[in-house]
Amino acid sequence: AQSVTQPDIHITVSEGASLELRCNYSYGATPYLFWYVQSPGQGLQLLLKYFSGDTLVQGIKGFEAEFKRSQSSFNLRKPSVHWSDAAEYFCAVGAGTGGFKTIFGAGTRLFVKA
Amino acid sequence: NAGVTQTPKFRVLKTGQSMTLLCAQDMNHEYMYWYRQDPGMGLRLIHYSVGEGTTAKGEVPDGYNVSRLKKQNFLLGLESAAPSQTSVYFCASSVPGQGNTGELFFGEGSRLTVL
Numbered sequence: 001a002q003s004v005t006q007p008d009i010h011i012t013v014s015e016g017a018s019l020e021l022r023c024n025y026s027y028g029a030t031p032y033l034f035w036y037v038q039s040p041g042q043g044l045q046l047l048l049k050y051f052s053g054d055t056l057v058q059g060i061k062g063f064e065a066e067f068k069r070s071q072s073s074f075n076l077r078k079p080s081v082h083w084s085d086a087a088e089y090f091c092a093v094g095a096g097t098g099g100f101k102t103i104f105g106a107g108t109r110l111f112v113k114a
Numbered sequence: 115n116a117g118v119t120q121t122p123k124f125r126v127l128k129t130g131q132s133m134t135l136l137c138a139q140d141m142n143h144e145y146m147y148w149y150r151q152d153p154g155m156g157l158r159l160i161h162y163s164v165g166e167g168t169t170a171k172g173e174v175p176d177g178y179n180v181s182r183l184k185k186q187n188f189l190l191g192l193e194s195a196a197p198s199q200t201s202v203y204f205c206a207s208s209v210p211g212q213g214n215t216g217e218l219f220f221g222e223g224s225r226l227t228v229l
């Protein structure tokens with residue numbers, strides 16, 4: 001069965017420090033991979049997605065993620081975190097034929113300290 | 115651009131009461147979805163629709179009903195609310211078709227409390 005694991009429930013980083021959020025997936029076919037961000041009281045917004053081509057993908061707000069098939073991972077990174085990045089981040093895997101096959105991880109809440 | 119709009123944003127119900135959440139999208143998307151979000155569990159799909167007049171069950175459909183009478187609207191109903199349905203509900207939409215990436219466009223959520 002397909003699944004998404006985000007091992008870290010919450011992470012705290014200092015403003016200006018680098019960030020890596022982990023995501024591992026289990027999927028029987030070629031995965032379509034996503035990272036969404038949810039700011040407090042808001043809906044989810046797409047940060048970036050991968051479905052083919054270059055395994056390092058760039059997203060909005062200075063985020064990037066790298067797809068590693070051998071490790072079944074799609075980790076999210078940012079070189080320098082800003083206080084406004086404090087939010088909850090969700091990794092998701094889908095089939096690409098419709099969102100009804102998208103599976104979400106439990107989320108990682110990011111805290112940024114000054 | 116409005117995108118996906120949910121109403122109401124907040125609601126408190128007593129056990130056994132009924133209510134309907136309304137989702138409207140102005141992007142002409144074929145697919146629409148209702149999710150619930152609970153702490154530590156991510157988003158779980160309740161029901162979805164692949165077009166006007168069609169609906170299907172997702173992962174956690176029990177206790178909910180849906181209707182898609184118009185392409186732009188997707189309604190989620192609770193006939194007899196239970197405390198276990200206390201949650202934040204998100205509507206989403208997407209573009210269909212083989213090869214599409216399945217990116218979801220979300221509303222801002224509706225927080226429901228059942229006492």
